[in-house]
Amino acid sequence: MNPTEPRSGPGALSEQRGFVSTQPATVSNSSQERQQALLQVDHLESGYDETRVLWDVSLEVRRGELVALIGANGAGKSTLLATLSGLLPAWTGYIRFAGHDITHRRAEEIVRLGLSHVPQGRRLFSALTVEENLLLGAYTRRAGSQQAIKQELEEVYALLPKLRERRRQLAGSLSGGEQQMCAIGRGLMSHPELLLIDELSLGLAPQVVDDLLNALDVIHREKGLSLLLVEQDVQIALERADRAYVLENGHIVLEGTGHELLQNERVRTAYLGA
Amino acid sequence: MLVLAVRSLPVRRLPFHREVSAMLIAQVIVNWLLLGSLYAAVALGFSLVWGIMNIVNLAHGAFILVGAYTAYWAFTQLHIDPFLGLPLTMLLLFCLGWVVQYVAINRVIRAPFLVTFLLTFGLDLLIADVVQLLFTSDRRSINTAYSGFGLTLGTLHIPFDRLLAALIAVLLTAALSLFLQRTRTGNAILATGMDRDAARLMGIRIDRIYALTFGLGAALAGAAGAMLVELYPFDPSQGGVFTLRAFVIVVLGGLGTPWGALAGGLVFGLAETVVPLLPGIGPGYDDAIAFALMVLVLIFRPRGILGKAFYA
Structure with missing residues (x-):
């Protein structure tokens, strides 16, 4: 990557660069x-x-x-x-x-x-329960790691206690805030x-x-x-x-x-x- | 129109109605439950593939055909009972479905409906013609040692083979439902059906999930075929009939749950067993009645009797 290459294009604010540098470090x-x-x-x-x-x-x-x-x-x-x-x-x-x-x-x-991505609009699996959504977040974990998955689930519940209350509820029935919690919890489940x-x-x-x-x-x-x-x-x-x-x-x-x-x-x- | 006639005629013809004995009514109900459950098996795989992959699989009837002829071949050549050979038939059809999915369907999975229609219609022709080439177009049937035997309660008769087929159909419905709801892989299948991009973000390999789903759909079609050939004479031209019935059953019952196929199967069976016996109707209207029911369901409950709002 060439450190002197200018970033250009519409909206680029070259006059600002002295103050807030967009240039890569030396x-x-x-x-x-x-x-x-x-x-x-x-x-x-x-x-x-x-x-x-x-x-x-x-x-x-x-x-x-x-x-x-x-x-x-x-x-x-x-x-x-x-x-x-x-x-x-x-x-x-x-x-x-x-x-x-x-x-x-x-x-x-x-x-x-x-690298875990919590997408815009939550994108929960709405016809599945909160816990099923969270467990799908741990889908990448090997089948043998039940214990680790359980521990991860407990940590997510400890972090976002609302989710524990709602664990058996369908994700689609949650309020917006709870859905966002569920989406973040799901994103964390892959560790x-x-x-x-x-x-x-x-x-x-x-x-x-x-x-x-x-x-x-x-x-x-x-x-x-x-x-x-x-x-x-x-x-x-x-x-x-x-x-x-x-x-x-x-x-x-x-x-x-x-x-x-x-x-x-x-x-x-x-x-x-x- | 027909349904309106059904409602009004029994009242006018009350004297006829009295002649129908309780036993006859019981027999009709038994026939209805047996047939309706069998129809659930016919539609189960079709419902799964439609619900998860959003593909109306016109080759579904061809898979039923392959299942039927596999069972026929195993029975006549290897002397394997169709019911006992069911796991074998299903395994074979699963492999066939898996390969068809990987080789053909995967290429059009995001294509418009018409493309998947054309592809699966082509597959239907291809498979049905291969079956005809191998087995000729003669009608085939299986006669086991227990064909024609059954439970008899007074005048009520329940044939063993039909009872067994109905039980297996209900069992397959329950097994599929449990698999989807309770296992990690089943949940991954449901998740892929609900939101494929979100499923990918979970690390779910959706190409494998689709192959698995299509394989399962074919295996269930194979099971239905193996049971049908034991109960009815079969020939290679019948695949399309069962595709059409599976379609109506799924629309009646609704997508999103295997139990929808059972509900749809029972409603469809009603049109074939109970309605023709109503005074003034008579046989021959079953398809008309089934389609009239389908239109009513589409008007009043578009998602089907048990259908879930799947793509929320």
């Missing part, structure tokens, strides 16, 4: 960083059928980081996550996860490597190293969002789980994130720490209404 740092990077995305392009959605997207998530991805509707956030988890094929570029080249791997294989969450707070009451974020905080801090969070509530996302990326029209236009971006004039006017 060569000497980059080899160190790459060792730490759990997820490394280089010059990724992707889309649906004939329609290109992502243009030259590069980003990384280091071990133990909470990274937020923000951007307007249609910017390509969900497309990016779907490409990372293998639901959509990458057109060009390179995706590396936990030492594996996953650019052209299928979703079924990628989840086995420890991932990196959890991708698409639109955590969409359509949920503030109190429910707080509960979910607190639960995520617990696993993020205590278990060291890395998170890539797509979030339309920019304030919430940037307050919690170690680092964040701004996606516009399929391009990464800004990156920086959560606090840097919260201060950023462009982010404040475009996403925070300030």
